[in-house]
Amino acid sequence: MVQMPDIESKVAAVQDLLSEKFGVRKRPLPKMLQRTGRRLPRRMHARAQVLVEAQRLSANPKLAQMVDQAGVARAFDDLTAHLDAIDVADRRKGAILSVAAAVAFNILVVAGGFIFWLWWAGYV
Known part of the structure; x- marks a missing residue:
């Protein structure tokens, strides 16, 4: 049987990582x-749903017996490993x-169009 404080501590750890890596407020x-939306892969959303379901079930003592402790631990380990691997500075640099x-490409397209227009009008 999974203890309520154990699940709550795992959920709190995941919430801390989500707020640190994606900048979402703690809720x-x-x-x-x-x-987080699509910034978190679908597979990791599924792992997080295991934690959400375990948290929901552990609120009721009789339903808490249905929680798969190994599945919760595996989901928590996978999710934290994925979130720990995210480099916030690298994501920011990439953005x-x-x-x-995109701006450089647009400037090149406009400049190319302007040069083509100059050539077509006979100025060049």
Whole structure:
């Protein structure tokens, strides 16, 4: 049988990691998962749902006996390993570089169009 404090500590650890890595505010775990959206892979959402379900079941003493302790531990380990591997600085650099690349591409397209227009009008 899984103890309620054990599940609560695991859920709290996952909530801390989600707020640290994705910048979502601390709320109940289902709401935080909803806020992370597609930034968290589908497989990790499924692992987090195991924790949510275990938390829900452990609130009732009779239903707490139905919680699969090994499954909860495996889901917690997988989820924390994935979240620990996320590098926030690298994600931020990637986002900045992506925006910079889009702006540079747009400038090149406009400049190319302007040069083509100059050539077509006979100025070049």
